Amino acid sequence: MAEKDWIRQYFAPLAKAPGAAGLTDDTAEISKGYGPLIATVDAMVEGVHFFADDPVETIARKLVRVNVSDILGSGAVPREALLTLGWPQAGRNPGQIGTFADSFGTELDRWGILLAGGDTVMTPGGLFLSLTLTGECLGPAPVRRGGGKAGDDVWVTGEIGAARRGYLWKTQGLGEAGWLNALQVPELPPLEAAGLISAHASAAMDISDGLLGDLSSLAAASGLGAQIDLDQVPFAGGAASLEEMIDLSSWGDDYQLLFAAPPQAAGFIQDFGLRVTRIGRLAEGAGLVASHCGKPVNLPETLAFEHGRVGGPAARS
Template identity: 60%
Template sequence: MAERDWIKHYFAPLAAAPGAAALSDDTALMASPGGPVVITTDALVEGVHFLAEDPIAGLAQKLVRVNVSDILSSGAEPLEALLTLGWPASRPERDLAAFAAAFGAELSAWGASLIGGDTVSSPAGLFLSLTLTGTCLGPEPIRRSGAKPGDDLWVTGEIGAARRGFLARAAGLDSPWTAYLRAPVLPPRAAAGLVAQLASAAMDVSDGLLGDALALAEASGCGAEIRLDHVPFAGGVTGQAEALDLATWGDDYQLLLAAAPSHRDLILSQAVSIGVQVSRIGRILPESGLVLLDQTGRVNLPETMAFEHGRIGMSATRP
């Protein structure tokens, strides 16, 4: 089947937005139904972010969700998507059909629609990239840079599920944790409203909780203090070393937000109403740097606090 036929058969039926022109043009008209629109993009590369044998439907889910988490953390709801697909000739068309079906279902679940993109042949494995827009629920997006000294630090969900999945797969174990590695479980779409209404700063936890918390604090011209024993680790932890490992590996795609202490009761009540777990794990400090504590006192910071995108050969440690 030719590229244009692929688009017509598999992806044009997903492009229901009026501005998509049924994927028949080289441009798409973005909708702006009320508030400002934010935009993000993320890519997944075979051998770096996933393995060739990983289920294709899970890749479609992960591609959408790693972008959705950025949109939610801006206090926005997913809107429209552009897909870039680098498809190897070695993959059968049934894989493409399965990807398209899962991709369309995942976009629909988040209230987003496909408006365009590009498909190319890939000589070196599967390459996936998604650009996603979102409608802000407030007058402007929530940025990393808005935190103030004294703000609480909160995180949604649990930290470390993907790391547990990676360790299980590396050990050749059949474990339910591997599902979290292949397709992260995000907070619900309604979490965007909580961020928009109550957060002073926010971002998603993608590269490791400790490193991302420091990034948020630095963007705000501040520092951060985290209570390691207050972090909700997936499966619990048996010691400090395990906690540090889970807090620095990443691929969690939960929301990290700073908010004024006066918002504590509202955050907790809204979290209950939308069905999302939230945990208060620390605070924003006026001085720069990261302070890490647990029930025994101050904890030495690990040498590496987050995934480093510039590192060569990450496929060996972080597929």
Template identity: 70%
Template sequence: MAEKDWIRRYFAPLVRSAGAAGLTDDTAELSPANGPVVITTDAMVEGVHFFPDDPVETIARKLVRVNVSDILASGAEPREALLTLGWPAEGRSEAELAAFAAALGDELSQWGADLIGGDTVVSPSGLFLSLTLTGACLGPAPICRGGASAGDDVWVTGEIGAARRGYLWKTTGQGEAGWLAALRLPSLPPLSAAALLAREASAAMDISDGLLGDLAALAAASGLAAMIELSAVPFAGGAESLDQAVDLASWGDDYQLLFTAPPAARLAIEASGIPASRIGSLVKGQGLAARWQDAPVNLPETLAFEHGRHA
């Protein structure tokens, strides 16, 4: 099937925005905004960010979610999406393409986003895909990594380490098969988390490369040091030891939200209905210090996950 036929048959039916012109043009008109607009993009490559035998439906949904998490962390709601799709010349059927498109459209719709364009090509080896997503800020400005102050609390939404447990089961058989779903399709906080961050957060980012490394990056962007109590982190399945806690907090693919807020915001955050745990604080200085059950610990030199092959 020709690439223009992919668009006409599988992706044009997903379009709802008038500015997209049914994907018949090379450009699209963005919807008017009442305030600041943020934009993000993430790419995924077969054998690097997902396994070749992962269902195409979960690949499509994960592509959306890894972008949505960035938008939510900015205190914004998803709006419009551009898809770049490199579909393999061999090895994947048209039925899989149809399933991919259906899952992509459904996932975008669940977050209130519209597909407005992109590009499709034939890939000589493996599936390649990228999504660019815009978001409408719910406050006067986006929430950034560098806005925290000394004394701010550190919070994290949801649970940390589920994807790591899924990866260990997939590659070594360690643990339980049920964790594989978390690796293929990360859980995100609800859309209402964007409003909470817009009201209360001083700094924020999503957790893609590991809680420890991302917290160190947020603290550095704010010109501060971070203190984390690892035993307060909501680890998926719990953490039986310090070594396990550090492993789960270093691996990545969580896509939960890491944010800071002044202590005066604690009651509002706890009453918001958003699952969030207070795990530390920011202080004057540089670097990252950690404790486990109230005792200081030595952290490894490598705090963040570097994407290797999933094949």
């Protein structure tokens, strides 16, 4: 099937944005919201961000979610999307395109996202995908990483390390098969998290490269250091040792939200109705200080997954 036929059959029916023009033009008109508009883009490459044998429907869902987490972490809600799809010339059944489109459309609907346009190409390599997503801020401006103040509490939503557990089961047969879904389709906080971030966070971001590394990045962007109590981190499935805590908090693919907020906001945050946990605070100085059982912890030199590594998920072991 020709690429234009893919668009007509599979993706034009999904293009519900007012400015999409049925995907018949080279440009799309992006709608203006009541609040400031922001945009993010994330790409996913076969063998780097997902395994070649992952079900194509989970790949579609993960593509949407890794972008949604960026929008939520800015105190905004997702609005319109542009999709780039690079489909392999060989090695994948063309019938999978329809399966991908169905799952992609369902995931867009889940988050209230309207497809506005995109591009499809054939590639001599593996499957390649990219999604550009706009968001509408719930406040007067997006919440940035660099707004934290010394003394702010540090919070996380949900659990940390579920994707790591899925990877260990996939590659080594360790743990339980049920964790695999967390690797293939990460669990995000609900849309309401955008309101929490907008109303109370001084600095925020999603956790994609590992809690420890991302906390270091947030603190550095704010010109500060950070302190984290590993005993307070909500590890998926718990953590039996310090070694396991460090492993789960430095691997990534969590896509939960990490944010700083003034201590006086703690009551509002805890009563917001979301699962949130206070794990540390921002402090004067630089760098990350961790503790376990009340004692300082010597952290490894590498605190986060580095996207430049060759081999993708295998490089995270």
